[in-house]
Amino acid sequence: MTEFGNPFDLTGRVAIITGGAGLLGEQHARAIASAGGIPVLVDIQQQRASEKAAILSKEYGVEAIGCSADITKQAEIELLRAEIIARFGRLDILINNAANNPKMEADSEVNFSRLENFPLTQWDADIAVGLTGAFLCSKVFGSYMAGSAGGVIINIASDLALIAPDQRIYRQPGVPEHMQPVKPVTYSVVKSALLGLTRYLASYWAGNNVRVNAISPGGVYNEQPEDFVARLTNLIPLGRMAALDEYQGAILFLCSDASSYMTGANLVVDGGRSCW
Numbered sequence: 001m002t003e004f005g006n007p008f009d010l011t012g013r014v015a016i017i018t019g020g021a022g023l024l025g026e027q028h029a030r031a032i033a034s035a036g037g038i039p040v041l042v043d044i045q046q047q048r049a050s051e052k053a054a055i056l057s058k059e060y061g062v063e064a065i066g067c068s069a070d071i072t073k074q075a076e077i078e079l080l081r082a083e084i085i086a087r088f089g090r091l092d093i094l095i096n097n098a099a100n101n102p103k104m105e106a107d108s109e110v111n112f113s114r115l116e117n118f119p120l121t122q123w124d125a126d127i128a129v130g131l132t133g134a135f136l137c138s139k140v141f142g143s144y145m146a147g148s149a150g151g152v153i154i155n156i157a158s159d160l161a162l163i164a165p166d167q168r169i170y171r172q173p174g175v176p177e178h179m180q181p182v183k184p185v186t187y188s189v190v191k192s193a194l195l196g197l198t199r200y201l202a203s204y205w206a207g208n209n210v211r212v213n214a215i216s217p218g219g220v221y222n223e224q225p226e227d228f229v230a231r232l233t234n235l236i237p238l239g240r241m242a243a244l245d246e247y248q249g250a251i252l253f254l255c256s257d258a259s260s261y262m263t264g265a266n267l268v269v270d271g272g273r274s275c276w
């Protein structure tokens with residue numbers, strides 16, 4: 001905690017957000033920009049990332065850029081690091097946010113989300129983005145921070161890092177049992193593993209002024225079908241899904257000096273779902 005001034009202030013700090021073109025990536029970027037930081041939105045969808053960065057830059061009056069990189073490829077991440085350092089001369093924050101969005105519908109005769117049918121190729125692809133991508137970004141960007149002024153890493157986990165998915169909420173009427181949609185196994189595995197990565201990195205770089213924490217968000221309301229929302233909210237003590245901007249406070253807290261004595265922790269922001 002700084003002795004004087006606002007401990008939430010991020011003026012001039014450069015923050016990489018993977019999956020920055022996505023639904024929550026933009027929200028994380030808003031949290032950074034609102035505190036004066038410089039969001040770098042990294043995504044395989046560069047155009048969307050750049051468009052969002054331009055909007056943020058205008059709205060908040062800060063620098064913001066969109067960059068293209070596939071976080072499953074170390075060479076691309078290293079190139080990105082060189083670009084960022086050349087442009088800003090610093091790197092302060094990494095938010096490991098990118099993930100594959102699991103598909104739960106049936107494809108013709110087979111529902112590939114079900115464990116019995118889950119393809120190894122899909123397992124590899126989901127682990128590659130959600131877990132290996134977080135490892136590679138931490139390795140490349142975190143090592144830089146550890147070797148310079150330090151910094152902050154946040155891993156975006158999920159309430160499903162703490163509890164098993166309640167597959168009953170995904171059921172669809174009239175669909176035979178073997179075709180019922182489920183949350184794929186990779187979601188639980190990736191999110192649980194991110195908590196392990198968080199603790200490992202936090203202790204590994206504790207002496208290098210790099211703090212590493214996780215956030216476990218619950219589901220965000222995004223116009224999901226009414227019956228699904230009803231079944232899910234029934235499992236949440238606060239009785240509703242999160243609004244799109246409701247993780248900004250947690251992001252800002254963990255990115256800034258306001259959380260200066262926190263590392264290796266998992267901040268659960270799930271409307272109470274995992275306490276029930």
Ligand SMILES: NC(=O)c1ccc[n+]([C@@H]2O[C@H](COP(=O)([O-])OP(=O)(O)OC[C@H]3O[C@@H](n4cnc5c(N)ncnc54)[C@H](O)[C@@H]3O)[C@@H](O)[C@H]2O)c1
Pocket residue numbers: 018019020021022023024025042043044045069070071072097098099100101129133156157158159217218219220221
């Ligand atoms: N939306 C929710 O309700 C919710 C709830 C809990 C946790 N989360 C987690 O929050 C994070 C963001 O979720 P979201 O809803 O914004 O997802 P999203 O699908 O909208 O965004 C994910 C982004 O990651 C990008 N991406 C995918 N593969 C990539 C790669 N190889 N390299 C670079 N970028 C890549 C995609 O292009 C996309 O823009 C995820 O980790 C998700 O699991 C989301």
